[in-house]
Amino acid sequence: MLRIFAYDQRFLKDFENKQIHFHVHDLYGNRKIKHEIVNHEIFIDPYTIIFDKLVTIDEKKITTSIDAILSKMTKHIDEKTLMHSFMNFYQKNTKGVHDVCFAQVTFSIVGEAKWQNNFVCIVPIVNNHENGFDISPAFHGALWELTRNERRCYFISSFQESSHTNDDFKFLKQTFDNRTVMEKGYEVIKPFISISNRDKPGINHKKNEEFLIQEQDMFTYISKFYGMYVSIGMSQECMVEQELPFDIIDSIVKDSLNYMGFSPAKSICEHGGFSLTNFADTKCVADIFFSIICYCMMRYNLGIFEYRADLLGEDIDTRFVDDGKVSIFLFIFFSSRIPLTINTYIC
Amino acid sequence: MRVIQDIGPNDPIFEGGDCEDWAQTYMQIIHNIYKKLPQLLESVKTFFDQENAVVFLNNIFGRFSQPSLQVYMARGIYFDDVKNDQNHTFSVVYHLKRKSCSFSIVENVIPTFIIQETENCDTVRQKFIQNNFRDTVSYLP
Numbered sequence: 001m002l003r004i005f006a007y008d009q010r011f012l013k014d015f016e017n018k019q020i021h022f023h024v025h026d027l028y029g030n031r032k033i034k035h036e037i038v039n040h041e042i043f044i045d046p047y048t049i050i051f052d053k054l055v056t057i058d059e060k061k062i063t064t065s066i067d068a069i070l071s072k073m074t075k076h077i078d079e080k081t082l083m084h085s086f087m088n089f090y091q092k093n094t095k096g097v098h099d100v101c102f103a104q105v106t107f108s109i110v111g112e113a114k115w116q117n118n119f120v121c122i123v124p125i126v127n128n129h130e131n132g133f134d135i136s137p138a139f140h141g142a143l144w145e146l147t148r149n150e151r152r153c154y155f156i157s158s159f160q161e162s163s164h165t166n167d168d169f170k171f172l173k174q175t176f177d178n179r180t181v182m183e184k185g186y187e188v189i190k191p192f193i194s195i196s197n198r199d200k201p202g203i204n205h206k207k208n209e210e211f212l213i214q215e216q217d218m219f220t221y222i223s224k225f226y227g228m229y230v231s232i233g234m235s236q237e238c239m240v241e242q243e244l245p246f247d248i249i250d251s252i253v254k255d256s257l258n259y260m261g262f263s264p265a266k267s268i269c270e271h272g273g274f275s276l277t278n279f280a281d282t283k284c285v286a287d288i289f290f291s292i293i294c295y296c297m298m299r300y301n302l303g304i305f306e307y308r309a310d311l312l313g314e315d316i317d318t319r320f321v322d323d324g325k326v327s328i329f330l331f332i333f334f335s336s337r338i339p340l341t342i343n344t345y346i347c
Numbered sequence: 348m349r350v351i352q353d354i355g356p357n358d359p360i361f362e363g364g365d366c367e368d369w370a371q372t373y374m375q376i377i378h379n380i381y382k383k384l385p386q387l388l389e390s391v392k393t394f395f396d397q398e399n400a401v402v403f404l405n406n407i408f409g410r411f412s413q414p415s416l417q418v419y420m421a422r423g424i425y426f427d428d429v430k431n432d433q434n435h436t437f438s439v440v441y442h443l444k445r446k447s448c449s450f451s452i453v454e455n456v457i458p459t460f461i462i463q464e465t466e467n468c469d470t471v472r473q474k475f476i477q478n479n480f481r482d483t484v485s486y487l488p
Contacts (some may be wrong), residue, residue: 187405236367236371236374239371240371240374240378240420241378244375244376247382249376249379249387250390252380253380253391254391254395257391257395257403257404260403261397262397262399262403283442283444284453286416286442287440288418289407290377290418290440290451290453293376293377293380294368294438294453294455297373297376347486
């Protein structure tokens with residue numbers, strides 16, 4: 001049996017004395033891995049794991065790339081050391097062909113509905129065949145869990161493996177613990193993030209308002225849209241160009257026209273002789289129509305789900321209610337709310 | 348920000364989100380209405396059986412081909428009370444009449460409209476409420 005990590009239930013505070021269950025499964029194969037708990041330590045049976053083969057790494061190609069990168073990094077000695085450590089560490093661990101498995105661990109507290117299948121950590125396990133198995137420290141998504149023999153103890157504690165005691169690993173672990181890696185990453189993307197996250201204008205800067213307008217650059221306002229950082233402006237253009245099904249557009253337009261006073265059942269004359277077509281050239285009616293389209297866009301969504309009375313698009317997908325009565329109140333709310341929030345604006 | 352994901356049978360068609368999402372969805376709909384206008388006019392004509400509805404829709408979106416009326420997505424930037432910079436995304440309707448132009452704001456997150464209040468506009472609004480929402484209590488200024 002392989003010991004992958006230890007846990008200390010005192011860190012669960014309110015659930016210190018509750019019974020907890022751990023679940024271990026292969027991250028990629030999604031296969032369950034047999035495990036046992038002995039004295040607050042988790043053991044797995046490595047012979048129940050189906051290892052996936054890693055592709056052979058072209059060592060020479062990697063070394064050339066590393067040299068090319070390092071030759072450009074002359075500014076900070078820390079960065080250079082960090083890069084060296086990364087490369088040495090991963091080169092060492094990816095040399096040749098290995099069989100690897102990423103064991104994902106979750107835990108549940110018995111009787112607590114909110115504490116079911118909570119993520120704990122991922123433990124990489126390497127099968128070195130004749131040399132046995134190599135367990136990497138547990139990784140909880142941002143940091144490697146500290147080892148148990150260090151000063152402080154956490155809910156999850158890794159075990160120090162002999163293969164991870166070299167200087168490179170110590171340096172890497174230290175940089176993760178000190179958040180050096182994140183800081184460096186932040187420095188890289190800093191010019192592209194919104195100005196609220198950049199440095200604030202100091203006393204030597206221009207007036208704040210002037211700074212705000214001049215420094216605002218829509219094309220550097222980025223978001224993690226496609227799983228990577230892209231310009232919001234560009235991604236929005238793509239979305240706007242995307243075609244919607246005709247039925248959706250048709251329903252929204254008909255709904256909007258209905259609100260504007262056109263009714264399939266009534267003629268315009270029945271609306272007190274008020275014909276919006278007379279106003280169709282005016283700016284005001286156009287504005288009203290565009291606002292109504294916005295309202296109908298949300299209402300179309302509501303046609304699928306009942307919704308609570310205070311309509312706010314920002315959380316429209318989180319506040320659904322099952323009670324059909326809400327739609328009645330909704331109509332009343334809208335009837336009273338929509339045409340009325342009129343504020344003065346300028347051109 | 349909207350995230351691309353599979354939509355299931357019980358999911359809303361338009362995903363909720365922040366101001367950018369709604370402004371984006373709104374612009375998507377406006378663009379689609381313009382692109383599919385001939386088809387829509389036919390559909391509206393059959394449904395309403397009124398020439399007025401067709402004329403009205405054509406009057407609004409038919410002008411999109413000219414510079415007199417356009418809808419844009421806009422971002423407003425400002426400092427809040429504690430001098431933090433903030434921004435909000437919304438839509439603007441651009442009007443051009445003779446040599447004067449103006450922008451009207453359409454708020455997309457909470458469907459309200461923000462327009463310049465003039466005598467004419469107030470008349471239209473009163474009529475609009477009277478005709479469509481007369482049985483309900485309105486927040487009249």
